[in-house]
Amino acid sequence: MTLAAASHGFLTPSGVEIAFLLVGLVTLGAAVVTVTTKQLVHAALWLVVALGGIAVEYLLLTAEFIAWVQVLIYVGSVVVLLLFGLMLTKAPIGRSPDADSGNRWAALLVALASAAVLVWVVVDAFRASWIDLDGAAQGSTEVSGRSLFQHWVLPFEALSVLLLAALVGAIVLSRRGGEDTPDGRAVPGNGHAAAPGAAASTGPDSARREGQR
Amino acid sequence: MGIPGSGLAKGLAVTLRTMTKRTVTEQYPDVQPELAPRTRGVIGLFEENCTVCMLCARECPDWCIYIDSHKETVPPAAPGGRERSRNVLDRFAIDFSLCMYCGICIEVCPFDALFWSPEFEYAETDIHELTHERDKLREWMWTVPEPPALDPGAEQPKEIGAAQKAADKLAAQQAKEAEEARQAAAEQAGTDQRTKDAGEEA
Amino acid sequence: MSDTLAIVLRVLAVFVVFLVFPLVIGQTEHKVMAHMQGRLGPMYAGGFHGWAQLVADGVKFAQKEDIVPAGADRKIFQLAPAIALLPYLLVLIAIPVGPGNAVGQALDAGVFFVLAVMGVGVLGSLMAGWASANKFSLLGGLRTAAQLLAYELPMLLAAASVAMAAGTLSLPGILDAFHWWWVPWQIVGGLVFFTAGLAELQRPPFDMPVADSEIIFGAYTEYTGLRFALFLLAEYAGIVVLCALTAVLFLGGWHGPFGADGLGWLWMLLKTVVLAFVVIWLRVSYPRLREDQLQKLAWTCLIPLALAQIALTGVIKVVIS
Structure with missing residues (x-):
């Protein structure tokens, strides 16, 4: 990263920068639609667009590894989990007006506040520094791995311990539930009552899976 | 039980072995099938033997045999004798859309007027044409094969x-x-x- | 200019492979499955042993009416087949078929790219299952999701083992580092990867999401015509991708006992075809696994095996370096 030199002006953007901006707009739009749409599953699918857009942004910043991890974890797994959960609920085709909560204004406030914090942190951290996209890739697998396991080993390990704790917790929870109520796996009041085999057998597994995230 | 997974391997072996063997598919329209000796394809009528006794029509579980006849008087064989009457067959039809190929009519015929023929290609586009009239049944008669030879040592x-x-x-x-x-x-x-x-x- | 031409040629080649190979595998499946069951399979279309059966099927699909159920979520319903199919086309770009530069596009994190994009394909099935407004479709979608969640983890772990062994995430890089003794070394990981991949493609014996005797055709129940054909094409393209990927990661891709330079692509092709045959073979041989058996296999068998493989890879890697 070099400081914004005279060669980089905001008025003469390069192709990559224009693409970055456009993809950013699309991502932002998809994110807004995600939280405003009245159709639950559509919200989940718009989330795919938003997450995919972020992956493309990573790609444009030459952080290839991060981009594919983003697709793998968020688009490939988290959204699938989300859709799986939605299918277990009564999510109808079409609008579900009762899905709106009275807390929307509070939620908006929290969202704006967290967005402001994030934007401020990023702006403050990078200010006017410029990523040189033409040189050696700064987000390649090797570079990411090196910085992760040299500079950021401690946070990495702390995170893995956290995930391990979540994993163990999920296992313990699913086990105790099994002992207390022998048939407590059936989720009451499910609209689309799934096949007992499918729902019951995947319940604890998906919980465990969540734990591993 | 043996080695774990041996059952899986056995399953794979079965399919692989089957693949190397000859297939059993009948390529019917290209190759005529080899039918069994007593195949029940269609029923033929040898009307010279029929006495219009109606046994077949009465025994038929589906009521698919239609017989009409009239009586004729035959002059006495010897002069001064009594006139004889006999039944003459007017119509003999089998509705093969109803027939279930049980073969009871052939079994009960006391005069050997009905026979099984192995012909089976008489599909029609109109169900009415599946009612085979006398002349058609007669034509099937010529396709009736020789009775198969007895098994060695048979009664x-x-x-x-x-x-x-x-x-x-x-x-x-x-x-x-x-x-x-x-x-x-x-x-x-x-x-x-x-x-x-x-x-x-x- | 020649650069552009080269790129166009490569994309074209990938596209041709994408259109031809699934059909070849589909036809092989028709014939191999038939003969394994003592039948002949298609014999008429095209004249010689029914070689054009799938072309005829395609023509038939194209002629059918495009129906969207009245209660369905139209847009998602119509979009789903494309989402299911496109990822496999993208994945094909990253698979190396020969030494040197014989790859659509060499990627730095090829393994991740391939697995990530393959996972996206399942979104198509989920969308189809939800948008069809059909109970069977919904059940199929649920089962698809459950299966993906269970089997993606062992697949990733097995692939990670190879990446560890090679010290790179790039697919051509993995092949450059390959030695013949990797095959026995990574054999467990290979089996786990292949099995999990089969489950992700919903191929028998892991076809619970489309179990035709229970839920008609799962998420694809309401589809007809070209959209249905696209889903089928996605399945067979998935077989191509899975077999090619297994060949690259675990069987050494274009490496062979001889003719490494000129005949590399032939080795790759041979390995892919043999694996595709195995996919078909497994379909004919085994009955469908029940849903709980499916989950049990993934969580209690494949994941521990994959973890053991990673441990083994790590130990040997440390020993030899």
Whole structure:
């Protein structure tokens, strides 16, 4: 990263920068639609667009590894989990007006506040520094791995311990539930009552899976 | 149980072995199938044998046999005798859209007028045409194959057995008669000899 | 200019492979499955042993009416087949078929790219299952999701083992580092990867999400015509991708006992075809696994095996370096 030199002006953007901006707009739009749409599953699918857009942004910043991890974890797994959960609920085709909560204004406030914090942190951290996209890739697998396991080993390990704790917790929870109520796996009041085999057998597994995230 | 996974391997082996063997698919329209000797394809009518006794129509579980007839008077065989009447067949039809190929009509026919034919290609686009009338049933008759040869060591057919028995009886009787005749002849000769001997002694 | 031409040629080649190979595998499946069951399979289309059966099927699909159920979520319903199919086309770009530069596009994190994009394909099935407004479709979608969640983890772990062994995430890089003794070394990981991949493609014996005797055709119940054909094409393209990927990661791709330079692509092709045959073979041989058996296999068998493989890879890697 070099400081914004005279060669980089905001008025003469390069192709990559224009693409970055456009993809950013699309991502932002998809994110807004995600939280405003009245159709639950559509919200989940718009989330795919938003997450995919972020992956493309990573790609444009030459952080290839991060981009594919983003697709793998968020688009490939988290959204699938989300859709799986939605299918277990009564999510109808079409609008579900009762899905709106009275807390929307509070939620908006929290969202704006967290967005402001994030934007401020990023702006403050990078200010006017410029990523040189033409040189050696700064987000390649090797570079990411090196910085992760040299500079950021401690946070990495702390995170893995956290995930391990979540994993163990999920296992313990699913086990105790099994002992207390022998048939407590059936989720009451499910609209689309799934096949007992499918729902019951995947319940604890998906919980465990969540734990591993 | 053996090694874990041996069952899985066995399953794979079965399919692989089957793949190397000849297939059993009948390529019907290209290759005519080899039918079993007593295949029940269609029913043929040998109408000269039919006496319009109606047994077949009555026994048919589906009521798919239609028979019409009328009576005719036949002049007496000998002068001064009584006139005879006989049934003449007007219509004999089998509706193969109803027929279930049970073969009871063929079993019950006392005069051997109905036969199984192995022909099976008589599909129609109109269900009415599946009612085969007399002439068509007659045509099927020419496709009825020879009865298959008996299995080696099988029991003789009843009628052949009966005929054989009669023939045997006849042969036995003839043999007996011949024997008696010979004996009589021999006796005759003996008497002659004796008289001759007696004559010589005298 | 020649650069552009080269790129166009490569994309074209990938596209041709994408259109031809699934059909070839589909036809092979028709014939191999038939003969494994003592039948002949298609014999008429095209004249010689029914070689054009799938072309005829395609023509038939194209002629059918495009129906969207009245209660369905139209847009998602219509979009789903494309989402299911496109990822496999993208994945094909990253698979190396020969030494050197014989790859659509060499990627730095090829393994991740391939697995990530393959996972996206399942979104198509989920969308189809939800948008069809049909109970069977919904059940199929649920089962698809459950299966993906269970089997993606062992697949990733097995692939990670190879990446560890090679010290790179790039697919051509993995092949450059390949030695023949990797095959026995990574054999467990290979089996786990292949099995999990089969489950992700919903191929028998892991076809619970489309179990035709229970839920008609799962998420694809309401589809007809070209959209249905696209889903089928996605399945067979998935077989191509899975077999090619297994060949690259675990069987050494274009490496072979001889003719490494000129005949590399032939080795790759051979390995892919043999694996595709195995996919078909497994379909004919085994009955469908029940849903709980499916989950049990993934969580209690494949994941521990994959973890053991990673441990083994790590130990040997440390020993030899």
